[in-house]
Amino acid sequence: MVHDALLSKQNIASLILSTASIGEPRIQEIENLARKNGVPIQKVSSEELEKMCDSRNPQGVAALMNIPEMPTLEQILQNKRNVFLLLVNHIDYEQNLGAILRTAWSVGVDAVIASPNGVHEITPVVAKVSMGGAAYVPLLGMSMFQAIKLLHKYAIPVVGVEVDMGKSFNKTKLTGPIAFVMGGEDAGLSEPLKKECDLFVNIPMEKSVASLNVSVATALVLYEKLRQETGGEI
Numbered sequence: 001m002v003h004d005a006l007l008s009k010q011n012i013a014s015l016i017l018s019t020a021s022i023g024e025p026r027i028q029e030i031e032n033l034a035r036k037n038g039v040p041i042q043k044v045s046s047e048e049l050e051k052m053c054d055s056r057n058p059q060g061v062a063a064l065m066n067i068p069e070m071p072t073l074e075q076i077l078q079n080k081r082n083v084f085l086l087l088v089n090h091i092d093y094e095q096n097l098g099a100i101l102r103t104a105w106s107v108g109v110d111a112v113i114a115s116p117n118g119v120h121e122i123t124p125v126v127a128k129v130s131m132g133g134a135a136y137v138p139l140l141g142m143s144m145f146q147a148i149k150l151l152h153k154y155a156i157p158v159v160g161v162e163v164d165m166g167k168s169f170n171k172t173k174l175t176g177p178i179a180f181v182m183g184g185e186d187a188g189l190s191e192p193l194k195k196e197c198d199l200f201v202n203i204p205m206e207k208s209v210a211s212l213n214v215s216v217a218t219a220l221v222l223y224e225k226l227r228q229e230t231g232g233e234i
Helices: 001-005 025-036 044-051 071-077 093-107 124-130 146-151 193-196 215-228
Strands: 012-018 041-044 063-066 086-087 111-114 139-142 158-161 177-182 199-202
Touching: 001 063, 001 071, 012 025, 012 044, 025 041, 041 044, 041 215, 071 111, 071 146, 086 093, 086 146, 093 124, 093 215, 139 177, 139 193, 146 177, 146 193, 158 193, 177 215
Parallel strands: 012 041, 086 111, 086 177, 111 139, 158 177, 158 199
Antiparallel strands: 012 063
């Protein structure tokens, strides 16, 4: 993640290295990149680095990044017609939100809107699991209903992803402006949220399986949209 951020010219405030890792080829490469980019370097003990990262395995290196001010949802909708958005309701685990941001980054999602009733901020765990996605994809904490109200105002189709509702996700046209709505880990979309959706898609599964992990389900649906947008047939 740190190596990729340095290569992509992200605005890194400083690089922190563990003294125990200095001399390792991968750490040396990262240090050389930081010096080339004029990034200040700080060297600390392994124990201190772990405390700073709130992580059991920071792998000898961490970077402090200047996260740019996030646009509002309305600003995004005003500036881009062919918008690609993801709404996630009641995310219980930071790891899942991090994985979702990583996938969202890889497919070109313009913003992830996370409900305040679950994990909805960039924490150290979210940032680490996102592998850089947290620095590239705006994460907006706001009510699902407020977000959907804005989406309706700008005529953006709202697609609910729900078990046994609508057509299979890979047999539904998903090109053009769109906003997917995903439920939480323990439950699908609530009835009030379902009423706000314009259509539904489902992910076919064996009947003995109740549901998929939310980050896995999200990845499947987002990549199907990318496949269709890049020339794949329905």
